[in-house]
Amino acid sequence: MTAVSKYKIISSVCLLIYLVATPVYANSLFGQAVMLSVGIVALVMALGVLFIAILTKNVVQHDLINKINPGKQDYSRYLHNLNSQQISLLLDRMGKKQHLGVIALAMLSLVSFPSHAQSSQPTADSLLSQGGILITIVLISIPVLAGAIFLFFKITDTLNRYRNQQRVAEAGRVAVYLGGIEGEDLAETLQRRKDALDFALSHNELSGALPANDHKGLINNVEHEASLPFVARKRKAHVRPKVDPQLSRLVTWFIITATFWLVFGTTVGEYIGIKFVAPDADQFSWLSFGRLRPVHTNAVFWGWASLAMLGLGNYVVPRVSNTNLFSIKLGWYTLILINTAVVLGTLCLMAGINNGGGEYREYIWPVMLLFGIGLLLTLINYFKTVASRTTKEIYISNWYIVSSVIFGIVIAVVAYVPLWQNGLGETIIQGYYMHQGVGMWFMLFTLGIVYYFLPQQLNKPIYSYSLGILAFWTQILFYTLIGTHHFVFSAIPWWLQTVAIVGSVGMIIPVVAGTTNFLLTFKGAWYKITDSYTLPFFLTGILFYFTGSLQGTAEAFRSTNLLWHFTDFTVAHSHLTMYGIICFLLWAGIYALMPRITGQEPPQITVGAHFWLALIGLLFYTIPLMYGSTMRGLMWMEAKPFIDSVSFMAPFWLWRAIGGSLMWLSHLFFAYNLYRMMVTPGTVDIKKTAFEKLRSIDHVS
Template sequence: MGVTLTPPTPADRAQAARERREIDSSCRGPVLHYAASAVAWLLVGTTLAVVASVKLHSPYFLTGSEYLTFGRVRMAHLQAVGIGWSAMAGMGGACWLMCRLSRATLLYPKLLHVAAGLWNVGMVANVLGILAGHGRSVEWLDSPPYVAPFLVASIGIFSVWTAATFVRRREPHVYVTQWYILAAVFWFPVLYLVTVGMIFWVRSTGVMQMVVNWWFGHNYLGLWLTPMGVGAAYYLIPKIIGRPVHSYYLSIIGFWALALFYSWAGIHHLIGGPIPAWLATASTVGSMMMFIPVIAVAINHHMTMLGSFHVLRYSPALRFTVFGAMTYTAVSFQGSIESLKDFSEVAHFTHYTVAHAHLGAYGFFTMVMFGLFYYMIPRLTGREWFSARLISLHFWCDAVGISIYFVSLTVGGWWQGRMLNDPNVPFGNIVEYVRPYLFTRSVAGCLMGVGHVAFALLLVANLAGWGRKRGIGPAYFVAPAGKPAAGEPAPV
């Protein structure tokens, strides 16, 4: 909305607010389509997650149906949350952020509805196909072969739409969030097409298939979800607290360093596997270089927040976003350390890696997306959130849930790795040893599930028009003492 160096006049404020509202209302249909679909896939994915998790410590749970065997349910869970929830949440948020940052009303809304519809059709075929036994044993690419065309068509439309919006922008400066979004919508289609082409059309096999598989698996997080998440945090944190990002220079360094180094890192998943040593070493180097963008982002987010941590008490969006941003630093540091060969000797191929993956995909990305939704949706629907208590329940269930999840599987996984490396420990003993940790994981999953149901209820209530009509002000979490809550008249 341009640079503000002098105090704005009331007329300027009114004009800028009108423009912002016009942009927000133009986004309403397509962005809510993406957001509601994302939340639906989150609920599906959560249900599948709990079933898969329980099966690991209670193997006789739901054994009567071939549709619900662990292998199928686990793959369907990954696709529902990874490709369903995460991608649709990211794309919905990116639509709104691109329009706001470009100062452009949303172009071609029907085209975006088609894109979101195609993604949904692909996801229905994906999850049902996997449960029916059509899944493929390539992690992150578990979807049946008939799913890819839907996803390719959808992301193709979305990428072209993003580029078109960028070309039509009225704000000359490209904010760092836009860099991240533009990069993501360029990287992901290339990544997906190259990988699907090399694994399923050219049919590379053996070591080559593993290498391509993990180049995709890791980069799906790093070149698709991470740019969306970090980009959103770079918008939300300064915007919510009303303070420009601490060092814009660092934010640009962080973006270009991510662009340079991240795509090298994926092969560290195969350390200890039958791959050329130079490939693993190059990947370790790329992983260690990731300290540069991560430290840049960590310094920036922390220094921007310094002195404003009290706002966490009042803002639901900030609460989720800061949790996610702090987790991004933690999970990225952990990821770099995990790429070291000595460390991998213990942690690799254990539940430790599962804990790490969930810390990234959930503790970082999903929490930032929740923050983005809490900020964005009232501005699209014109209604405040229905219940501050449900928001609070959502936050604490998710924050405590992912913390328990991470700690239990990290500790259990580490000792699992130590025992696996000891030839004197019988394998059956290791299986028995990790059972309590897996049970704890199920409890944590249920807790997060409660949070997701609370969030879904809030979203449905908001879409149904049950929240208070909002003016041009913020969405409130807790009204400061002596001040009215959202929509209430000011004290006289």
């Protein structure tokens, strides 16, 4: 073993030399890549030499032992672990006392690593930083390496052949030994062992010989003529006690209108995405890019996401309070007010009436006032529901949901009250508003929904209540600070930018706490994902929650602002988060809730189509856009002509339009699924009808 440790030392010295040498000689990026590959090759070679050395050592050792005391070895170890056939052969021979045979031997198969050796230290030369030299070195080293690998295999092959000769010789000696053994005790032991090995089960030890019978009705949905399953079969939703029909109707209408705004808003989004590729697609003022962009963002924010959240909230808040919703009527008022706000807001924006160009603050105040009143009514409704709860604790979902409604109102008031909006005041408030809207309204509310539906769908409690509480308070503490990171390097006070950047880093705490909590709730229940159609949505949303949020932290630094600020990277990020997190989690919640309310389930194939189109579309949308805008940022830093950076983005904008189209298509599938979850199918169920007929006949007679 000393030899092995010697080689270990040698190889670690090689590695050390390489690590020390790398930073000194590798200046250019290409140089670094070459250095890295040289290092890897050197490491592999060292391992190869080590391997050959060990092999040689074994062979020589074996040879020496055999020469020193030939024939004096203990072969009885070959009597262990024999199989049944081997034993019967042996027993036969022992019975007949004949000498015969060779026993088959197991062969050791060899694993080989390519190598041959020299510790390739880079020569100390500034030439190494020149591309041409590096390329030459690489080119020369290719045949050298090939030769080395060839040599390695030749050597190992020779060594192996020699070793096998040794092993055949030993096998001969073992055969002689086995032929010579005798004794009653040994024969008896071997016979017992053979009987044990020949033992087999009868295959009905547990079931017994009686025919199968399901006395307790545990087995359902038996398929007698199973065909090839083109779509994976997923579990049906559990049949639960009926939800109050009035609440069902309210929730259903929230979801219906939300879905309408999803389809409408993303149709607009898809169209303006196309306008990046075909700017002259139309030339009507109402359809021009600058007017439609806020129509898209506001419709999906206040129309789709907000209504879907509130709809699910109307179910979750009373459910976890173990009571009824305080007032169904207030729910209807909210629904009407918010829908009116989005309709009016959309019309205003298209007509060219907007609030001054702050993102997501484009609705003028009379429109946003309707939305605000809607939120206020919801707050009253939720708060009174929580106040009349029959549980002692307030379940964590309600912490998140009720707080987010409170914060939503605060944000709207701060953003629309004109007392602090002059000059740069407007921009400071804008930064605060747009980010609090995303983080304290959408994200917080959605997290509350996940804290209810995820444990429910997994049929196990949330992993840690206290992690949820930690995430709650740290989210408020850090998220509130980060608004102005949208205006880094602008004329906004430097200290405020720094606070925003620090807050963005602090967001790591709630994000990691939340993700950990959700993923550990999956622990021991991962297998449920494959036969559930809601859990894939939850898992995707949770993964994007982690990556998307931490990407936000990375984007907030000053250095990354140089590169990415003002480019489409921001657009990619906002879709990764608002779509990847919020939309996926809302869909998960809707697919979990609607079958429970209506008793109808969506067809699995269209749920699958929805999921995969949305996910693949999102990746097609964001990844090219992130790559392209990184390059665009670099072009700006190198002071390339601006218009060149516009032409450069063209292919990435095309990819965005393609990804966007897939996402849009997935929403049509979602709308269809919703339809299927609401409407009882028009086709007559033969079995059901037959039994109804039977019953009515009985009734008459």
